[in-house]
Amino acid sequence: MLNxxxxxxxxxxxxxxxxxxxxxxxxxxxxxxxxxxxxxxxxVHGARMLGAVMPFWYIGSLVLAAVWSVAGWDEGGAGLVVAGAGLLIVSVVMSILLLVPINNRVKTWTADGLPEDWKQQMGRWDRFHYVRVAVLIAAFTLLVAALV
Structure with missing residues (x-):
């Protein structure tokens, strides 16, 4: 079952x-x-579509990693799983504090009602997202390393 x-x-x-x-x-x-x-x-379409799916995916992945951490505590690689789960927590916190507020604004934009700084907001979201992707890659790497 653990496998x-x-x-x-x-x-x-x-x-x-x-x-x-x-x-x-x-x-x-x-x-x-x-x-x-x-x-x-x-x-805007991506913000709506992925904004509806990703919260469940992020939280679900974190829950799965947490359950793996507990269930496999006595197995080899448990520390890697815990560290990977910790990075998934970081990605969730980053999302909630940094990316979701921008995403929520983007979802409401129309071609007729764009804020003057829309390009700057997109650039800010992109920069935060690059960091989040790096955190996710590190978490994934730790989970894969725990398997071997």
């Missing part, structure tokens, strides 16, 4: 890392390259 939990947790976190990496280094650069505010429309 299934380990694999399921690692896959869930790994796919989440892939999605967030793709947003940072593929999707947003594509959207940013579109002329005018065309990329912003994609970002």
């Amino acid at each position: 299934a939990l380990e694999v399921f947790t690692t896959v869930a976190v790994g796919v989440m890392v892939g999605v967030e990496f793709s947003v940072a280094f593929v999707i947003n650069p594509i959207l940013n390259g579109l002329p005018g505010d065309n990329g912003l429309r994609g970002r």
Whole structure:
């Protein structure tokens, strides 16, 4: 049973890392390259769509890692799992304090009602997101290392 939990947790976190990496280094650069505010429309849609899914994915991944930490306490690699879960906590806190407030504003934007500093807000979100992706990659790496 523990093996299934380990694999399921690692896959869930790994796919989440892939999605967030793709947003940072593929999707947003594509959207940013579109002329005018065309990329912003994609970002607004993404803020709505991913904003609805990601909280469950982040919290679910954290819960899975916490359960793995407890269930595998006497197993090898437990310290790596605890450290990985700690980094997932950091990613959740970063999301709530730094990224979600910007995302909540972005979801309400329309082409007719953009704030003057919308590009600066997008840049701020991107910078915070790069750091969050690095934290997620580190958490994933620790969980994978715990498996071996």
